[in-house]
Amino acid sequence: QVQLQESGPGLVKPSQTLSLTCSVSGGSITSGGYYWSWVRQLPGKGLEWIGFIYYSGTTYYNPSLNSRLAISLDTSNNQFSLRLTSVTAADTAVYYCARAWSYYYPSVGYSLPDAMDVWGLGTTVTVSS
Amino acid sequence: QSVLNQPPSASGTPGQRVTISCSGSTSNIGSNYVYWYQHLPGTAPKLLIYRNDQRPSGVPDRFSGSKSGTSASLAISGLRSEDEAEYYCAAWGDSLSGFVEFGGGTKLTVL
Numbered sequence: 001q002v003q004l005q006e007s008g009p010g011l012v013k014p015s016q017t018l019s020l021t022c023s024v025s026g027g028s029i030t031s032g033g034y035y036w037s038w039v040r041q042l043p044g045k046g047l048e049w050i051g052f053i054y055y056s057g058t059t060y061y062n063p064s065l066n067s068r069l070a071i072s073l074d075t076s077n078n079q080f081s082l083r084l085t086s087v088t089a090a091d092t093a094v095y096y097c098a099r100a101w102s103y104y105y106p107s108v109g110y111s112l113p114d115a116m117d118v119w120g121l122g123t124t125v126t127v128s129s
Numbered sequence: 130q131s132v133l134n135q136p137p138s139a140s141g142t143p144g145q146r147v148t149i150s151c152s153g154s155t156s157n158i159g160s161n162y163v164y165w166y167q168h169l170p171g172t173a174p175k176l177l178i179y180r181n182d183q184r185p186s187g188v189p190d191r192f193s194g195s196k197s198g199t200s201a202s203l204a205i206s207g208l209r210s211e212d213e214a215e216y217y218c219a220a221w222g223d224s225l226s227g228f229v230e231f232g233g234g235t236k237l238t239v240l
Contacts, residue, residue, distance in 0.1 A: 047217050115180070
């Protein structure tokens with residue numbers, strides 16, 4: 001059974017870079033058939049999708065974060081990571097990593113992320129000086 | 130403000146049937162699949178419905194999803210106290226161009 005666990009600093013100073021890691025156990029991130037995702041929940045707000053990465057390295061990013069965001073794979077440690085630069089208080093949130101199925105869309109001729117079926121418990125990140 | 134519109138709250142009594150709506154546009158719900166997630170505070174979100182109306186194994190058949198045009202709905206029948214949670218719809222935005230939209234969430238209260 002696949003399990004995901006987020007890790008990283010709970011406090012980041014404004015203008016610095018937020019780095020989080022999602023450790024995957026019970027399955028390989030390079031096995032194919034799945035995308036790996038980050039989602040966050042801002043305080044008192046709903047869920048916000050951050051981005052996906054496929055084992056091939058293909059990424060999809062939220063346009064509102066695209067200029068500050070990088071998601072990468074660490075295949076040797078079976079992890080994937082999030083890097084968000086120039087953070088502000090508005091990036092304070094609970095950050096979740098999740099696994100998403102890969103689903104083939106005949107209309108476009110390639111596979112895209114589908115449902116997010118396995119989630120980590122989340123890690124709280126506060127941006128404050 | 131979310132592109133997918135959900136009512137902020139819903140309520141029902143045990144045993145009742147409740148419906149939560151999710152309204153979008155032709156570029157998201159109208160042309161893409163809809164997903165529903167259940168989220169209790171302090172826990173991991175849980176997938177309830179995928180591709181409009183499909184239930185993952187382990188999700189009770191009390192939960193059902195539907196889609197019509199640019200709107201979707203989650204129905205919960207035989208309401209139980211443990212169903213009290215936040216419910217989110219989600220869909221690809223901008224016709225599969227590469228990003229996912231979540232609804233603002235609906236807080237379901239079991240009275």
